[in-house]
Amino acid sequence: MxxxxxxxxxAVESRRDEALLHRMxxxxxxxxxxxxxxxVQVDPGTGAPLWxxxxxxxxxxxxxxxxxxxxxxxxxxHLPVGVEVERSKGLRELAxxxxxxxxxWLCHAVALAQWHATHGHCPRCGxxxxxxxxxxxxxxxxxxSTHFPRVDPAVIVLVTDAADRAxxxxxxEWPAGRFSTLAxxxxxxxxxEQATQREVxxxxxxxxxxxxxxxxxxxxxxxxxxxxxxxxxxxxxxPRPDGIELAEVRWFSREELAxxxxxxxxxxxxxxxxxxxxxxxxxGGHLPDDPGWR
Ligand SMILES: [Zn+2]
Numbered sequence: 001m002x003x004x005x006x007x008x009x010x011a012v013e014s015r016r017d018e019a020l021l022h023r024m025x026x027x028x029x030x031x032x033x034x035x036x037x038x039x040v041q042v043d044p045g046t047g048a049p050l051w052x053x054x055x056x057x058x059x060x061x062x063x064x065x066x067x068x069x070x071x072x073x074x075x076x077x078h079l080p081v082g083v084e085v086e087r088s089k090g091l092r093e094l095a096x097x098x099x100x101x102x103x104x105w106l107c108h109a110v111a112l113a114q115w116h117a118t119h120g121h122c123p124r125c126g127x128x129x130x131x132x133x134x135x136x137x138x139x140x141x142x143x144x145s146t147h148f149p150r151v152d153p154a155v156i157v158l159v160t161d162a163a164d165r166a167x168x169x170x171x172x173e174w175p176a177g178r179f180s181t182l183a184x185x186x187x188x189x190x191x192x193e194q195a196t197q198r199e200v201x202x203x204x205x206x207x208x209x210x211x212x213x214x215x216x217x218x219x220x221x222x223x224x225x226x227x228x229x230x231x232x233x234x235x236x237x238x239p240r241p242d243g244i245e246l247a248e249v250r251w252f253s254r255e256e257l258a259x260x261x262x263x264x265x266x267x268x269x270x271x272x273x274x275x276x277x278x279x280x281x282x283x284g285g286h287l288p289d290d291p292g293w294r
Contacts (some may be wrong), residue, residue: 002272003091003107004217005100008066008074015064015134018191024073025054030149031072032057033065034106035113039088040106047087049106049255051286056084057254061155065113076109076135080117080227095272104218111220112136115149118222130190131288141263150223155196156183157229158278166282167178167204167275168268169239172247174220175258178267180277181227182246192227204249205240214281217274229284254283262288 014020017214024030034041041050053072060079067073091110095103102117112135122129124142129147132139138147149218159167159180168179184190186197193211200208208231230252239249253262260266268274268287279286 001096001100001217001274001277002098002103003100003220004104004216005102005220006108007101008068008105009107010066011064011073012136013239015136021043023258025062025075027073028053029072030054030075032075032077033109034058034060034077034079034085035109036083036085036088036239037081038110038114038117039090040094040110041085042087042089042094044087045241047089047100049098058085060111061116061131061135063109063116063131065108074105076142078113078115081117090271096270107218107220111218111223112149114220116164119147119150151218152224153192153218153227153267154183154224155186155192155199155227155229156181156213156275156278157196157200157208157231158282159200159204159206159231159233160282161233161251163236163253164252165236165253166257166279167200167206167233167239167249168251168252168257168279169203169241169246171245172243177265177268179248179250179252180269181278182249183275184245185224186227192229196231200231203242203243203246206237208233215274217277219274228269228278230278257283260287 032054043050053160057077060077063076065074065076094106119138124145125143127142129138129140169182182203184202186195196211197208200206210232212229212230219226241249268279
């Protein structure tokens with residue numbers, strides 16, 4: 001699954017050791033990914049992410065990502081606003097072709113950079129904060145408070161009815177025919193299971209039971225952790241879209257979904273998303289827009 005295959009050791013114990021960090025940075029085998037404007041620097045020719053030796057990297061904020069399985073240390077360098085690279089790409093585009101391990105690295109670097117870019121001030125005193133712990137935190141020099149990168153848990157659920165049809169919904173701003181599984185953020189004091197039941201009730205007017213958490217996926221747009229669940233509705237209740245988050249909600253049998261995808265009447269999320277992983281898991285094979293179909 002895209003973004004979910006990070007295999008690096010995050011070297012948490014090294015983040016405060018300045019002498020060690022210096023040795024890591026100056027080691028000839030260390031590699032660095034450059035992040036600029038929320039995108040990753042890529043090779044101008046091949047379009048693949050560029051992992052540069054540290055002496056070839058422009059100046060910017062430096063974040064330690066970790067150590068790869070070959071014992072090579074990897075950093076990200078986040079360029080200041082307005083400094084551009086010759087060619088860069090966003091994570092959605094890169095994830096479509098990168099391995100799950102590679103997209104895990106890219107996700108770590110970009111999600112961290114996006115958080116730093118938007119958390120330059122202390123939520124306590126409003127003063128400017130500075131990078132700390134090799135990029136894993138920000139610290140306020142005025143009041144000494146420490147601030148950690150935010151990760152926002154969201155549930156995403158494939159609901160089935162008594163006939164094993166899948167409930168999919170469409171947001172108003174999406175193109176006609178674009179459907180996905182239902183989703184929403186977990187609120188304070190709420191379990192992922194409770195959030196799942198609440199979201200389905202709010203968005204589709206359906207009560208569900210048997211909520212089971214299946215997998216999770218970092219989703220760096222900008223900082224979600226998607227918690228994929230399945231849940232069951234008793235009988236086959238008529239969905240009632242709330243008209244706010246969802247304009248349309250309907251049940252699909254496997255045959256209906258395959259036919260409407262093949263005809264182009266309906267589209268579902270792309271292969272990098274956990275929503276698609278849930279839909280494929282329910283469908284039990286390749287869908288007509290998969291490369292592996294037939
Ligand atoms: Zn402060």
